[in-house]
Every structure is written in structure tokens, then in C-alpha cells.
Amino acid sequence: MEFIIGKFNYWVYIILMMIGFYAMIAKSNLVKKLVGMNIFQTAIILFFISIGSKKGVTIPIIQEGAGDAVNQAVNSARYMNPLPHVLMLTAIVVMVSTFGVALALIIMIFRKYKTLEEDEILESLRSGEEN
């Protein structure tokens, strides 16, 4: 029980990731695949956010600021690790652009085949070859 509750966020990340993964592979509707992809990527964001956070600490800004306090050694145990969060800012940008490109592709596909169901597209391709 401790194993599950103590690492609650990691369990959520794995479950979310598997949901997304399943949708990307098993769904035949292209938009559903895309939603799966988004869930998959968001799960990874959750993972990175989790590894950067700690209980009972504050944001990594040195408040005592002025004068001598700055020169004192910073006690890193009191602060969160900002780096994974910063990495995720970049990763979010990447994910949004991937999503944008994918939506553009979906529009192209829809214009061409008038459907977004993968099996219907394949069928129309097959009948196209016969003609």
C-alpha cells in the first residue's frame, strides 16, 4: 500500500502513458490517435514535473536577497529543482508544434479521402487501385 500511495504521481504517469499509448496504436480514428498522442506526451510532462518537486520546500528564488545573505551557501534542500520544469517548457513547445503539424496533416487527409477512419481510408485506397 505504501508502495502505491508513496509514489502516487508516478503510478498516475504510467497509467496515463499506457492509455495514450493504447489509443495511438489501437484506435482506428486518426483524431483519436492524435488525442492518444497528446495524453502520452502530457504523461511525460507529469513525470518530469514529479521528479523536480519536493514536499515542504519553496520555489527556487533566494528571498533574503540583499547584502551578505547572497554570499551565504544556498541550502538546496529548501528549494525545488527548477531544471525539470524548465525542460518541460521546451518540451511543451515541441509537443504543441507536433500537434499543430499533425492537425494540418489530418486536414489534408480529410480533404483527400472525406473520412478520418483509417479502415475506410484503406478501403478507398484498395478500391482505387482496382479501378
Added chain:
Amino acid sequence: MTAQAPILIIIIPLIASFLNVIIGLWRKRLCYPLVIITLGLSVILSISILNTVIIQGVIHYRLGGWEPPWGIEYVIDHLNAFILIIVSFISFTIAIYSKRNVEQEFPEKTVYFYTIYLLLVTGLLGITITGDVFNLYVFLEITSLAVYALIAIGRDKAPLASFNYLIMGTIGACFYLLGVGYLYIATGSLNMADLGRLLPDLYHSKAVLVAFAFFVVGVAIKMALFPLHVWLPDAYTYAPSTVSAFAASTMTKVGVYVMIRIMFTVFEPRFSIVMLPSTEILGWVASGAMIFGGILAIAQTDVKRMLSYILIAEVGYIVIGVSVANRMGFTGALLHILFDAFTMACLFMAAGAVMHKTGETSIHGFRRLHRRMPLTMAAFSIAALSAIGVPPFAGFFSKWYLVLGAIDAGKWIFAVLLLLSSLLIAIAFFRVIENIYFAPSDHAHNGVGQEEIVRDETPLSMLVPILTMAAGILILGFFSGKIVSAVIQFTVPGGF
């Protein structure tokens, strides 16, 4: 200038790609010269970088002057510099080739095509040059996004192929990102050299093992290693000729480069070879790729699709060279990266030229083309013979090293499979070559007699790049000893 070369080689194509949009709004015709000048500059820069590396040793370039574990660092050793030259030279040559192809296939999209093309080159150069695992992820995604867009321009099923590639590619990139995350938990660092120092004490940690697994699978998707290759044949068959030539010759090679970096710089060879049997597994997977790629190549009726399957087999060759984990094999793998980049560029460009003239790329369409386009077909045949591994051509030398490497490692079975796969590829290519040179003319049996085939050679701007690549295949093979002694021998990881 040379001190700043590592950053300039990234910045120049990046800035040029945005400049290209602005100039394109004003004068569409100026885009092409801009691209040529930009990529010409990056060829010069990459040569100067290799020169510096050979004379002075490894270059460390710190972005913004930040010390390595905190800031992003570009590290260039012989391996990077070697790949940089391949990528920049091939991108330059194919940019020259692209002019007529773009004018014919999608004249209204010239500006955007060149913008994305430059972004793609930026991404590939960035992957090669960076010494930071997260920075590599960002460049990896720049590359992938650019190539999804470029493939979607193509004909027929291209948007669907591109979408499937996007789904697969995103899974690959996300796995890579997860690998970065697990390594960060274990070490708190993102710098490759720093990771290399910190990791040996943590090799028994499960997080590190998971990270390694994610890295290898993620990168294997990106480089289309069998059985994760399913996106490749469709994507490269329907993409515009220019795009398939460039992507086929460089993207898989850069993927292999990333795998080599992860396995032998971030992790030590001791970990990748002895502690985990990863090279053993990769060896078997790669043999699967060689045989499977060869067999499916024979089954195809479309030349571009056949070339895609041969590319899958070629990726298998390179990975075999890495997986036998000795000096000979590794040398062979790197030589094969160089020669195969030239070969694939030449083959896909020649297929594109046929597409340009006849409008199709089916094997039947190649019938008697030696009368119509003799030079292009000669180049195609040279590249095909090199891919098969016929002696005077470049491919023979790299395959020679690969076979020797497999025998040195005592893995006779890999050597046998390598030769078998070469035979399969030979069958696939001879079907095309037979059609080009020996097939009876369509009209011969109608009693019309020998019809007049007008010589109708590929336009010069397409022909010159094709012939350059073919000449490269002829010449580089003879200099393979020099290339090995000047560059490749320094890239072999310690402990081999």
C-alpha cells in the same frame, strides 16, 4: 571565424530559413540562390571544423560561456566532424538537385519548401554537433517536424504516410525524452561527457537500465531499425524526390550516430557490451533487418519502394558493424555510413530524375532508359553496384570491413547473413538493371522494328548532383584507407 564555427554552422541555416520566408515574399526566385549559398557555407564550415579537429583535437564550444554541467556545450570530436561533413555535403548537393524537381512537382510552394528544408538541415546538424542530451532531443524534434511536413507535400498517400510516421516518430522521441528523464533522476546532469563520468557508479541502478532501454528503442524507431521500420517505406515512396533522397541518405545515418553516442559516450562500451547484452541483441535485430529488407526489396514493383527496403537492409549493415563491437566492425560501420549516404542519395536522385522525365517510378518504367538517359542510368548502375558491394565501388570496401569485423568477433553467422543479404540486394537491383539495359523494346514484336528513342537526358541541374554522387562512390572507395587513417581510427571507442 574558425573559433566560432561550431555555432555558426547551426545559426546560419537557422537564420537563413527565416530570411528565406521574408525574401520569398519579395522575390521568389531568390530563394534558391539563398539556399545554395547557405548550404555552401555550411559545407565550408564543416570542412574547417574537421580540419580543426584533426589538427587540434576535440573542440569544446560553450554556449554563452557557461561551464559544461550547467550550460549547453557543443563537443566535436572526429565522429561528429565526420558526420557533419556527410550531412552538410549531401544537403548541399541535393539542394542543387531540388530546383527542377520543386518547379515541376509543387511550383507554388517553393518558398515554404526551402524554409523547411533549411530547418531540416539545421536539425540534423544540431543533433550531430551537440553534447547535451536534452538539446539533442530538441534538435531531434526539429528534424522530425520538418521532415513530416516535407513528406506530406508528396503525391498519392503522402499525407497518410506522413501521419503514420508522425505517430511512430513521436513515440520514438518521447521514449528518448523519458530516457533523458531517468538519467536525470539518477545523475542530475544532462551533459553527455558529465553523464559519462557519473554513470559508471550507478550501472546497477534500475533507473539507469530503464533509461538505456528507452534510449535504444526510441532511437531505433527514428533510424527505422527492423522491426520498427514500418513507417519508412510508405513515407519515402510517396515523398517528393528531393525529400526522399535527402531523408534516405542522412536521417537514418544520423539516427545511427545518436545510437553510437548513447551506447559508447553516455554509457561506457563496458556497459553496452558486457553488462547488458545489448550489442548481441542489436546484432540479431540487424541481421533480421538485412534479410527482411533484402527479401521485401525483391518483391516490390516500384523502384522508390524497393530502394526504401534496401535502405532498411543498409541500416542493418551499419548496426551489425556497431554490434560486433571490435575495431574492424566499427570502422566498417562508419565507412558504410559515408558510402551508403552517397549511394542512397545517388539512387533516389536518379529515381527522382526518372520520375521527372517519365512521371512514374515503376520498374517497368525503367525499360530501355539507357537510350534515353544514358548518364543518369550509368550513375544509377554505379550506385546499385556499390550497394550490392561489387569490388571497385565504395560499398565493397565498407562491406569488406564489416565482414572482417564479424569474423574477428567470431560471429560467423553474421558474416554469412551479410553475404546472403548482399545477394538478395543484387537480385533486387538486377531486376532494374536488366530492364534498363537488356529488356526488349515494347514495339519490337509489333513488327514496327526498332523505334527511335530520342535521347532526352535529365536537366543539367539534376544531372550534375547525380554524377557528383556517382563520382564520389567511385573515388571515395579508393581513398577508404586514407579516410580510416585520418578520421575513423580516432572514433573507435576505447575498450574495443
